[in-house]
Amino acid sequence: MQDANQGSVDPEFQQGIEDRESSPHEIPSLPVGQWLRQNLFSSWVNSVLTLFGGFLAFFALRGVLNFVFSENRQWDAVRTNLRALMTLSYPESQYIRVWVSLGFVAGLAGLSAGLWANWGGVSVKRVSTWLMGTGGLLAVCVIVREPSVILGSDGKVVRTLEGSLQRESFLDAMVNRSSWWIAAVVLLVAGIVLWRRFASATHRGSELPVTSVVFLGLGLAVLSLWIAPYGHYAFISETKSYVAESGRTVAFSTKLPWTVMLALLCSFFGLGRLLQRSEYGGLIKGASNLLWLVSPLTLFWVVLRDPALDYGHVISTDLPMGLAFGALGGAVLWSLTRTGVGEAGRLVATMLLGFAIFNWVAAFFGWYPMLQKARISFLLLAFAALLAPNFMGEIAKRRQLVLGWLGVTALVHYLATMINTPSTVEVQSSEFLGGLGLTLFVALIVVLLSFPLGVLLALGRTSKFPIFRMLSTSYIEVIRGVPLISVLIFFSVMVPLFLPDGMELAELAAVLTGYTLFSAAYLAENVRGGLQSITKGQYEAADAIGLTAAQRTSFIVLPQALTVSIPQLVGQVISTFKETSLLAIIGLFDFLRVANSVIPAQSEFLGVKREGILLVAIIYFFFNFTISKYSQRLERRVGLGER
Amino acid sequence: MASSAPPSIHHERPPFYRDVTVVKWAVQVLALMLTIGALWFLAKQAGDNLRASNVPTDYNFLSVNPGIDLSSGIDTDPDTGGRALWVGMVNTLRMAIAGIFVATIVGVLVGLARLSNNWLLRKLGTVFVETLRNVPLLVQILFYGAIFASLDRVSMDVGPINGWFHLSNKGLSMPRVHIADGFYQWMIVIGIGLFAANFLRKRRIAEQDLSGEETYPILSAFGLIVVIGILGWFVHPIFGFVGNIFSSLSSAVSAIPEGAVQVLIAFLSVGLSVYWIRGFLKSRRTPAGLAKLTDDDYFRMIFAATGGVLGAVFFLVLWPGLSSWIINSGSDLFEVLSNKFGNGRSGRPIDVALPEVVQIGKFPNYGPSGLNFSIGFAAVFFGVVFYTSAFIAEIVRGGILAVPKGQTEAAAALGLRRSIALRRVIIPQAARVMLPPLGNQYLNLTKNTSLAIAVGYSDIVQVGQTVYNQTGKTLPVVSIWMFFYLSCSLSISVVVNFFNVRMRIVER
Amino acid sequence: MSTDDATTAANDRLADREDMIVCVDVDKFYGDFQALKGVTATIKEGEVAVICGPSGSGKSTWIRCINRLEVHQGGDIVVDGIELTNDLRNIEKIRSEVGMVFQQFNLFPHLTVLDNITLAPIWVRKKPRAEAEAMARALLERVGIPEQAEKFPGQLSGGQQQRVAIARSLAMEPRVMLFDEPTSALDPEMIKEVLDVMKELAMSGITMMVVTHEMGFAREVADRIMFMEGGEIVEVGTPEHFFTNPTEDRTKLFLSQIL
Numbered sequence A: 001m002q003d004a005n006q007g008s009v010d011p012e013f014q015q016g017i018e019d020r021e022s023s024p025h026e027i028p029s030l031p032v033g034q035w036l037r038q039n040l041f042s043s044w045v046n047s048v049l050t051l052f053g054g055f056l057a058f059f060a061l062r063g064v065l066n067f068v069f070s071e072n073r074q075w076d077a078v079r080t081n082l083r084a085l086m087t088l089s090y091p092e093s094q095y096i097r098v099w100v101s102l103g104f105v106a107g108l109a110g111l112s113a114g115l116w117a118n119w120g121g122v123s124v125k126r127v128s129t130w131l132m133g134t135g136g137l138l139a140v141c142v143i144v145r146e147p148s149v150i151l152g153s154d155g156k157v158v159r160t161l162e163g164s165l166q167r168e169s170f171l172d173a174m175v176n177r178s179s180w181w182i183a184a185v186v187l188l189v190a191g192i193v194l195w196r197r198f199a200s201a202t203h204r205g206s207e208l209p210v211t212s213v214v215f216l217g218l219g220l221a222v223l224s225l226w227i228a229p230y231g232h233y234a235f236i237s238e239t240k241s242y243v244a245e246s247g248r249t250v251a252f253s254t255k256l257p258w259t260v261m262l263a264l265l266c267s268f269f270g271l272g273r274l275l276q277r278s279e280y281g282g283l284i285k286g287a288s289n290l291l292w293l294v295s296p297l298t299l300f301w302v303v304l305r306d307p308a309l310d311y312g313h314v315i316s317t318d319l320p321m322g323l324a325f326g327a328l329g330g331a332v333l334w335s336l337t338r339t340g341v342g343e344a345g346r347l348v349a350t351m352l353l354g355f356a357i358f359n360w361v362a363a364f365f366g367w368y369p370m371l372q373k374a375r376i377s378f379l380l381l382a383f384a385a386l387l388a389p390n391f392m393g394e395i396a397k398r399r400q401l402v403l404g405w406l407g408v409t410a411l412v413h414y415l416a417t418m419i420n421t422p423s424t425v426e427v428q429s430s431e432f433l434g435g436l437g438l439t440l441f442v443a444l445i446v447v448l449l450s451f452p453l454g455v456l457l458a459l460g461r462t463s464k465f466p467i468f469r470m471l472s473t474s475y476i477e478v479i480r481g482v483p484l485i486s487v488l489i490f491f492s493v494m495v496p497l498f499l500p501d502g503m504e505l506a507e508l509a510a511v512l513t514g515y516t517l518f519s520a521a522y523l524a525e526n527v528r529g530g531l532q533s534i535t536k537g538q539y540e541a542a543d544a545i546g547l548t549a550a551q552r553t554s555f556i557v558l559p560q561a562l563t564v565s566i567p568q569l570v571g572q573v574i575s576t577f578k579e580t581s582l583l584a585i586i587g588l589f590d591f592l593r594v595a596n597s598v599i600p601a602q603s604e605f606l607g608v609k610r611e612g613i614l615l616v617a618i619i620y621f622f623f624n625f626t627i628s629k630y631s632q633r634l635e636r637r638v639g640l641g642e643r
Numbered sequence B: 001m002a003s004s005a006p007p008s009i010h011h012e013r014p015p016f017y018r019d020v021t022v023v024k025w026a027v028q029v030l031a032l033m034l035t036i037g038a039l040w041f042l043a044k045q046a047g048d049n050l051r052a053s054n055v056p057t058d059y060n061f062l063s064v065n066p067g068i069d070l071s072s073g074i075d076t077d078p079d080t081g082g083r084a085l086w087v088g089m090v091n092t093l094r095m096a097i098a099g100i101f102v103a104t105i106v107g108v109l110v111g112l113a114r115l116s117n118n119w120l121l122r123k124l125g126t127v128f129v130e131t132l133r134n135v136p137l138l139v140q141i142l143f144y145g146a147i148f149a150s151l152d153r154v155s156m157d158v159g160p161i162n163g164w165f166h167l168s169n170k171g172l173s174m175p176r177v178h179i180a181d182g183f184y185q186w187m188i189v190i191g192i193g194l195f196a197a198n199f200l201r202k203r204r205i206a207e208q209d210l211s212g213e214e215t216y217p218i219l220s221a222f223g224l225i226v227v228i229g230i231l232g233w234f235v236h237p238i239f240g241f242v243g244n245i246f247s248s249l250s251s252a253v254s255a256i257p258e259g260a261v262q263v264l265i266a267f268l269s270v271g272l273s274v275y276w277i278r279g280f281l282k283s284r285r286t287p288a289g290l291a292k293l294t295d296d297d298y299f300r301m302i303f304a305a306t307g308g309v310l311g312a313v314f315f316l317v318l319w320p321g322l323s324s325w326i327i328n329s330g331s332d333l334f335e336v337l338s339n340k341f342g343n344g345r346s347g348r349p350i351d352v353a354l355p356e357v358v359q360i361g362k363f364p365n366y367g368p369s370g371l372n373f374s375i376g377f378a379a380v381f382f383g384v385v386f387y388t389s390a391f392i393a394e395i396v397r398g399g400i401l402a403v404p405k406g407q408t409e410a411a412a413a414l415g416l417r418r419s420i421a422l423r424r425v426i427i428p429q430a431a432r433v434m435l436p437p438l439g440n441q442y443l444n445l446t447k448n449t450s451l452a453i454a455v456g457y458s459d460i461v462q463v464g465q466t467v468y469n470q471t472g473k474t475l476p477v478v479s480i481w482m483f484f485y486l487s488c489s490l491s492i493s494v495v496v497n498f499f500n501v502r503m504r505i506v507e508r
Numbered sequence C: 001m002s003t004d005d006a007t008t009a010a011n012d013r014l015a016d017r018e019d020m021i022v023c024v025d026v027d028k029f030y031g032d033f034q035a036l037k038g039v040t041a042t043i044k045e046g047e048v049a050v051i052c053g054p055s056g057s058g059k060s061t062w063i064r065c066i067n068r069l070e071v072h073q074g075g076d077i078v079v080d081g082i083e084l085t086n087d088l089r090n091i092e093k094i095r096s097e098v099g100m101v102f103q104q105f106n107l108f109p110h111l112t113v114l115d116n117i118t119l120a121p122i123w124v125r126k127k128p129r130a131e132a133e134a135m136a137r138a139l140l141e142r143v144g145i146p147e148q149a150e151k152f153p154g155q156l157s158g159g160q161q162q163r164v165a166i167a168r169s170l171a172m173e174p175r176v177m178l179f180d181e182p183t184s185a186l187d188p189e190m191i192k193e194v195l196d197v198m199k200e201l202a203m204s205g206i207t208m209m210v211v212t213h214e215m216g217f218a219r220e221v222a223d224r225i226m227f228m229e230g231g232e233i234v235e236v237g238t239p240e241h242f243f244t245n246p247t248e249d250r251t252k253l254f255l256s257q258i259l
Helices: A002-008 A011-022 A032-039 A044-068 A075-080 A082-087 A092-115 A124-144 A170-176 A178-198 A210-227 A252-277 A281-304 A311-336 A343-365 A372-391 A395-420 A435-461 A466-481 A484-498 A507-532 A536-544 A549-564 A566-584 A591-601 A610-638 B020-052 B081-115 B119-134 B137-149 B183-211 B217-254 B258-284 B295-318 B321-340 B375-401 B405-413 B418-454 B460-471 B474-503 C004-014 C059-066 C088-097 C113-123 C129-142 C158-170 C188-203 C215-221 C239-244 C249-258
Strands: A121-123 A207-209 A232-236 A241-245 B166-168 B171-174 B176-179 B350-353 B357-359 B364-366 B371-373 C019-030 C033-044 C048-052 C074-079 C098-101 C176-180 C207-211 C224-229 C232-237
Touching (some): A044 A124, A075 A082, A075 A241, A075 A591, A075 A610, A082 A435, A082 A591, A082 A610, A092 A252, A121 A124, A121 A210, A124 A178, A207 A210, A210 A252, A281 A435, A311 A343, A311 A372, A343 A372, A372 A395, A435 A507, A435 A549, A435 A566, A435 A591, A466 B474, A484 A507, A484 A566, A484 B020, A484 B418, A484 B460, A507 A549, A507 A566, A536 A549, A536 C098, A549 A566, A566 A591, A566 B137, A591 A610, A610 B137, B081 B460, B081 B474, B137 B375, B171 B375, B217 B321, B258 B295, B258 B321, B371 B375, B375 B418, B405 B418, B418 B474, B460 B474, C019 C059, C019 C207, C033 C074, C033 C207, C033 C232, C048 C059, C059 C074, C059 C176, C059 C207, C088 C098, C098 C158, C113 C129, C113 C158, C129 C158, C158 C188, C188 C215, C215 C239, C224 C249, C232 C249
Parallel strands (some): C048 C207, C098 C176, C176 C207
Antiparallel strands (some): A121 A207, A232 A241, B171 B371, B176 B350, B357 B364, C019 C033, C224 C232
16 A cells, blocks of 8 residues: 555656646547546556555445435435425425525526626536536446345335345346436437537537536426426325325425526526626626625525514504604714714714613613614614714715615614514424524524624734734634534523523524634634735735725725635635534434434334435535535636635 | 934823823723623623522532443443543543544545546545535434444344454444553553663664664664563563652642642742743843833733732632642642552553453343444544545645645656655655644544534533533533643644644744 | 035025924834934925935834834934824824835735725725826826726736836825835836836925935935935935045945945
8 A cells, every 4th residue: 555655646647636627628638548548557556546446436336326225215204304304394384485585595696697697618528528427427326236126016025035135136127227227328428429529629618608507407407396206295284294105296386486496596697697788787786795695684584484563563663763763863974974073073973882882781781671673773873973984075975874874774673673573473383493494594694693703803813902812812712622512502501591680592592692603713713814814015005095994904904815715714604504513412403403303203214314314414515515616616716726 | 414403392292092002002901801891790690590590510510429321431330420521531532532543544545545646546535525524524423323223233142253343233342452450660661662762763863874874763763662562561560669659749749738839829920920021121121221111011011910910819819729729639640640550560561351242231232341332432433534534635635736846846856766755855845734734633523523422422522411411510511621622622732833843944 | 524515505405495304313123123223314395315225224114114104112203293103193194194105016906006096095085086086097197007097906017016006105195205115126127117207206396205226316316315324324415425425434335335
């Protein structure tokens, strides 16, 4: 093995790899025989390695296939519990909310994809090799998998007298898998045809747009819902159970929404392409970015709540209060942005901030009552007032600030009012939000909330103020030194103890807090890497042209630091998403817990664990792999890799 | 210049709220006080709430029988809470060390496979890395656990395979190599052997440098250790006297008066701040004498002085128990050591026991003589090893690719053989790039062993959870976790830093 | 002092001008190392002062103290009547009156040339964007690269980048410009384009302090040349005096090495 290792880091080859990675399109295509000789059998060491790898691959593949298609697998456990895996016990009658939210995301995704239309292409050669590879792999899988067990007329396995299983003969197996054969051959032929037509030397550069390849794939997937007999699993509300009928296509309530999703995605993509060229392109881009930012919270809120408004209260309290804050706050901001306000403006802003913070302290101790909305509004107003000097002078800019304030007030008051009214969505149990929905909810919220906190911590750690540095560093290092599970347990068990009398925090909220604080420490380290890459000259130049520390940070330092740390930040998002699986340990019903504990406890699927966990693994893999591939693509396009 | 006399400048001190230094330090002190205040407030709340619910936060449970059984470890039926947590720590460390060892080997192999010029190996490596690092570790652990749980049941009539290994739904049983009487005395011999071997290695290197002939320094040092180890097998009983030394040390420590230790700690606290201030003043001194100290400097010194005095007061007045605790634990430590080296331990240092299947209760299970890996251990072990090795593979690959092409070309131009170029040029540079992220991965692996809680392997978190479920002492248990994991992190980063400093390329 | 004549000559031309920068006994330490040892000098309004000297002589440190990129520990610095103290307001004022051009350009690589120039006018001077952009384009015209406004700094040559940096400083309408070795990081063929811009600036009557090794520039443009070594001003004089008849041995040695 020693010899083999040394052979594998052959310096000359290293260069070859670098070349290949930097410019994947430039490798000349070789005839098959030559390719094999060069890549698999170049020396006797290499041939031995190929043989060894081949055996390894063979047994691994065979093991996986035999596991997945074994007669012992009860995939019905997963199929009938798909809905539980996705949303746990979300009420059937309210499901339309989920679909509407998903539809919104699909539309928004399509719109954004259309607006940022420059997605680049994927070379025909890659598509064809991919098709051939998939076809070949499929064919190999069909051959490698052991012959199926013979089932008797009652659907049970047939055993010989000694008790061993009876399997069909190899030839029978190959014949019975004819549909797979056909699929493999179709893929192979398609690949070869593409290769022959386009991948010759003259067409080497030709590319297919990435978006059309993706849409084609999605379209085929949705089409298969209407054609392929995946099995019909209908939920019978009376008995609260599923009726399974194999051999049919999936239920109408599944295939219709997905078709609509695809339609939305495609049509909004087209719309985005149209708008991109219009004069409002930039504006719409900004709007869609803003929508991406606010949609997670809003959508989850749509899914989880259906407030029944008390109109009396709305008219007597909510509306006047919103108007008052909008008008008075707007007036304050308008006057603060007059030219020549000077020091007085800062003083007013600071006093406002003090008052707003005092309100929260008072809330904590319960000194005097105040609507939460008012507290939030005062805090926001204080922040706006602190920002006011930046909008000073010109009428247009002052108007911008005031209009922004009105918009924020309207949004916040609307959301706060809605959140504070009781919901009509029937909550069946405490674990009503669960499954993949919970996982995504937690991941999104944690990523969104930990971002600003992480940036602040990173700034603190690189600050030239020793006490800030000390505080941030010790926070970051302590958090990074302990495992997430201990932090989560600490928060889910201990947070109730830390709160004063009369204040309560739901377990989910406590866990979210803990997870956010944890994630922020890691994020801070990633951002710090970016901050350290910024040269001293940038700081000096910013100082020399007279920017304040806050302006320097937000216009010069952070934009550059965050761009540099995009790869690490994406990595952080992926690991945050992966670690949401730990919710299963502390008693929340995420989809891993559903697969690991809920399904195996059902009477008809007692102890059936592996199928569910495998599905969970595949879903996690799909998300993470897609994100990381996308980020690599982004990196290459931004040119980060070249530094 | 003499002709243009410097104009007189009218000095005025700016008002304090516009003074850079004052504002800077005021903000910082305010932030510090807010943080301390918030922490104090939370601690007080927690204390009040705990008192109200009648759960005092003390560490008494450490010496009380918790009445719990552990699934695996050096002691599955611990008689005190402290012992239970200790077993958990040992289990965590076992898992971490074994995991780090195996994950490094697997990771390096896969990383090299990804760089191989063999297409098949490269693809296999890619599939391995991409699959394992994109699936959450917990999902993997649960999956492996579920697979192991579906293995054949253990039964009395199925004996160990070949008398050495046995695999079933209870886990894996292997021969156990364990410490016996005399091990610690033997370790002293080994220690002397290490010392001698290092000496020999240096001598050999010096010889090689002088004569130019290959003297195999590492190999001969290794041989020396083996020889001394075998020799020690027979002579180790003569080191029994070490036990007496430790027991007299123990009584000496317990004879120290508490007041002395207390004063010493307070003195240390003040002394540290004085030392810092002196060093600071020294660093501000210029050849021309004491330089003008800025306001900033005064603030720093005031800060250090206040900290020192506050620390001294804290140790003297608020925490008098610390000194007795230090004395007790010091004397206990020596007591334990003296027992380990007790006289008359003349047995073999190391023993081997084969696995066995016994039936104590209703179901047959593995007996205590073999080295048993429970399903939980196996699941967590495979989980952390595969998961971490995927990351290590990427680090190895990245590290080797990070060595500039020019280096290999330069080595080739000098006529170095490929193996020498690798050993002397490529790998040292790659290792420098690889080491910090590798240390990070080791740290992650150690922390990730805490997921053992999901499959019921008795690591520190799982044991801790059981203990606080029994006793309600959540806060103390959490503090022990934190302390334990922070010590692990610190040790790993100390080791990594040590190598990092040694490998650093000197730059100006 | 024998430099009196030359100094007087320079002072004659600028005699009726206001003092723009006054430094008295400025000290600066880096730990044990004293970078500035009692530097005393007065720069008049509209004067072009060139500071030269061997590397490590404290030239850059001195001009960096003037807009407080470094904090001086002893002595006083007064710029346009504002004393440089711990007072936040004074620091703000001086920073917006003093422009600085760096050796490494220090343009903001994530902003376009236009945004680089308009950033400070918009956010510090609170100018409307349209006005700031118009001024920025005019300045780009003045430094000779009006067509590069929409590009990013990374797409420009070194000389063009340095000219953008000059335009960025000018956009704040400073009364004083500090140049910290503006041509040292440039390829030889680009030095001239930057020096031309600086000459044009010098003619326009703005106060300039220039740390440079470009003796041709100094001879042509400077009102006074200051020679520094070991943290002290060794010799001050008009270009004629300095190049033809230096009095101090250290100056002679330096000139013999550099010319």
